[in-house]
Amino acid sequence: MDSQSHYFDEDPTVPSENFTVDLVLPDLTATLRTSNGVFSSKRIDPGTKYLLQHAPLPDGTVKTALDLGCGYGPIARTLCQRFPEAQIWATDINSRARSLTIENVGKFGVNVEHPDDIDESIRFDLIWSNPPIRIGKSKLYTMLDLWLQRLSDDGEAILVVQKHLGADSLSKWLDKVSYNVQRLSSKSGYRLLKVTVK
Numbered sequence: 001m002d003s004q005s006h007y008f009d010e011d012p013t014v015p016s017e018n019f020t021v022d023l024v025l026p027d028l029t030a031t032l033r034t035s036n037g038v039f040s041s042k043r044i045d046p047g048t049k050y051l052l053q054h055a056p057l058p059d060g061t062v063k064t065a066l067d068l069g070c071g072y073g074p075i076a077r078t079l080c081q082r083f084p085e086a087q088i089w090a091t092d093i094n095s096r097a098r099s100l101t102i103e104n105v106g107k108f109g110v111n112v113e114h115p116d117d118i119d120e121s122i123r124f125d126l127i128w129s130n131p132p133i134r135i136g137k138s139k140l141y142t143m144l145d146l147w148l149q150r151l152s153d154d155g156e157a158i159l160v161v162q163k164h165l166g167a168d169s170l171s172k173w174l175d176k177v178s179y180n181v182q183r184l185s186s187k188s189g190y191r192l193l194k195v196t197v198k
């Protein structure tokens with residue numbers, strides 16, 4: 001990615017160059033298509049892997065789930081594996097990321113949409129996200145609040161955030177606005193946070 005490009009650009013200008021990466025988890029091995037111009041295109045991001053290895057399965061039935069900021073879709077692919085009965089959405093502002101996610105999980109019936117196009121009435125039982133910290137605190141908090149408000153009554157979100165990129169200040173802010181935040185685990189500089197509505 002050149003110095004002017006960001007993984008969160010709506011329409012990356014860097015020419016696309018395609019690769020594949022292997023997602024290897026205890027319950028899933030999948031080869032995913034990626035490209036430059038999207039987040040962590042050459043390997044599964046270690047934070048994402050941490051989330052996928054440690055996120056607990058919720059107690060209740062998951063009927064609706066969201067991969068928030070899907071990139072090329074490793075989280076969405078894992079949601080398909082773990083919640084085969086659920087209706088799953090994946091969203092990203094980056095158009096190339098959405099196209100790759102369609103290639104990687106479209107066959108499982110995942111709804112891959114621009115954030116503005118997801119029906120506002122949908123409530124999610126589960127949101128998993130490796131959120132885009134690099135967009136800046138203000139935009140990040142606005143984005144998270146928008147989607148966390150769409151949790152169903154017993155819904156929960158699991159977020160992975162690097163400690164040195166503001167995991168603790170994010171927790172404090174979430175608690176201050178209207179969410180319960182539980183730190184599920186912390187290892188190798190990552191925090192796994194469970195967020196529910198107060």
Ligand SMILES: C[S@@+](CC[C@H](N)C(=O)[O-])C[C@H]1O[C@@H](n2cnc3c(N)ncnc32)[C@H](O)[C@@H]1O
Nearest residue numbers: 007008039048069070071092093094130131132
């Ligand atoms: C840290 S990356 C994670 C990507 C992918 N889930 C993974 O684990 O490889 C965060 C993603 O959020 C996306 N993003 C940035 N702003 C967004 C917004 N307002 N709404 C939805 N997605 C956004 C970025 O384009 C990026 O793909």
